[in-house]
Amino acid sequence: MAEYKVQFEVFEGPLDLLLYLIKKEEVDIYQVNLTRLATQFIEYIDLMRQFDLELAGEFLVMASTLMYIKSRELLPVDQQVAVEGEEEGEDPRWELIRQLVEYKKFKDAATQLQTLEARQENVFPRLPGKLEFESTAPPPKPDVSIFDLLNAVNSVLRRFEKRDGSREIFEDKWTVSEKIEFILKVIAERGSVRFAELFESAASRSEVVCTFLALLELIRLKQLVCVQPEAFAEIEIRRAETSAPAAGTPVSDPARNEIAAQQVVSQTAETGTPSDSARPS
Amino acid sequence: MELKFILESLLFSAQKPLSVKELRDVFAAAAGAEDADATAESLAKVKDSELTAALEQLAREHEAAARSYRLACVAGAWQFVSQPEYAPWLKALVGQKIRPPRLSQPALETLAIIAYRQPITRAEVEQIRGVNVDAVMQTIMERGLVEAVGRAEVVGRPPTYGTTALFLEYFGLRGLEDLPAADELRKIVVQKPPAPVTVEPGLATTPPEQLALGNAEGQKEASKAEAPEPGGSPSPE
């Protein structure tokens, strides 16, 4: 019983069932014997009823159309009742065949769409990574990135490599805060300073590093800016134009600097044990 | 620099399919750039017809090169896509494509009818399919493949339906003219045979010769008639 059910369910409607029956007969739609087709169709309907399958109304309508066609055929032509409104040529047999041919074409078209659907599942569009013009064609840089600074400090350090014969152990001689003071003093006096100048007086690698960290810190707080007039030119350090001279609350990026400033205040308030929680790494 | 190569580089680098209009905008923008050179300026007002011709030339070249990808135009927008046979490896690379479940047979049939006959009313679709299509219409409208496009000038002014751009995308079609056998299905004129066969063979009143179709296309389709085997390929719905 179950297998019958499966069979009936694949028919999408009476036309679908008729096409299936025609296919079984192995004849062209135009040459199908409608009387036999009607008989087979009604046998199927009976079978579906026997198995208590839900039968869509369309199947019953089609069954009655087929019965009508069949009954007409059984009568001699001269005894056939002229159906009202049915002009000559509107043969119900012809109407059914026309419908079947049309439906068949769309069914074939649906099969082709199904093929396209399956094909599209295997088509992958090219999705390139986003374009990065900075890396391919670097524009002239008015600003200097941290990496330019690191490159610069590296060249300063190389000078010490030549000078320092023996490697020195890290000493606490220099502090970053001292160097911050030093840089601010130089800038206050001269307005701007060449990057290399800041390191001219440095006596050791550790001093260079401290000066550099101080510089980074001041840039972070937007106290100072680095500018490079053109690529590969000497880097120049100036007071940031937007920064308030001593208050340390520049206005260019309020949100971020407020965070920094706030932190300073709160840390200052707790200077009793600022680093108790910090263990040397 | 040839127009087609510029187009190629644009489609090569684009994150999404580009329409002729979008490409035209890119040329206008490039010509307006500060450092625009003579080539860029000369293409400021490139015509749509020139763009289309260059794109088609490009697509033909890539087709002829027979590589693992091709230039496709889907729903009026151009894009490089892979050839389907490389899917096993692309799936391994980028994962299975996220696609809605496949369409059922009734949905495909209904879509086909709407695609070829749009604008079409629901009643006309039902007439062709011979069944009620309410449920299946709801499904394909929810999936965005079909939409109401107007109203028929008949009693009750019922809504008419047509396919969407998503329909073209879903099936990878350039446009409706790309539908298979579009000419034939758009306007079916089935030639009426002198008299259909009703009676048993042997008692036939009409000799088969007379049933010959005047319309060759119709016959071609008819001879391809293949009804599905019962139980075979059940629809997923």
Added chain:
Amino acid sequence: MELKFILESLLFSAQKPLSVKELRDVFAAAAGAEDADATAESLAKVKDSELTAALEQLAREHEAAARSYRLACVAGAWQFVSQPEYAPWLKALVGQKIRPPRLSQPALETLAIIAYRQPITRAEVEQIRGVNVDAVMQTIMERGLVEAVGRAEVVGRPPTYGTTALFLEYFGLRGLEDLPAADELRKIVVQKPPAPVTVEPGLATTPPEQLALGNAEGQKEASKAEAPEPGGSPSPE
């Protein structure tokens, strides 16, 4: 199906450059798929030397085809790239709204810290920079410059971060040892001051000594308590 075309389809559809190892992994994955066919299975254990030879052959073919793009190998990874002369139009295509912005100063600083101190936890980065880095970490991770590389062996096992190959590519570095002053900056241990330091008047910040790096976990809590965000926008952790 030729190996080189499969490779081509992979590189053409990939969003990022692929190394020979990554390609080999794709072949292994495709061979392991449920519906793997004979070709997929035969390529399960394709050798690096075969892949390299096919890739080089492919690159030569595309070079000879002289189109608007070519197959390039950068830092050991293969990628289709557009020829530079088409940049004016590609710039117009990308436009301003899509173009990834130049890295901001906070992003560069965070990158520098991660580059020199990797593997490093987010809390440690915050320690050094003195501000919440959630947003900036997200940016540089989305840009593919930084990635999670492991977990710190401390309470909570927070993820640690390191720089990616794209980072090296972006800055034109051969490797991390190429970073300027790498030796110095990697090892700097900012000394704990012998006595509590008061902030110098006129200085915007606590001297960096107080920001000394230490155990991330313990300090993280402390610094959070000390540094409430003024805008009342707590970190999204």
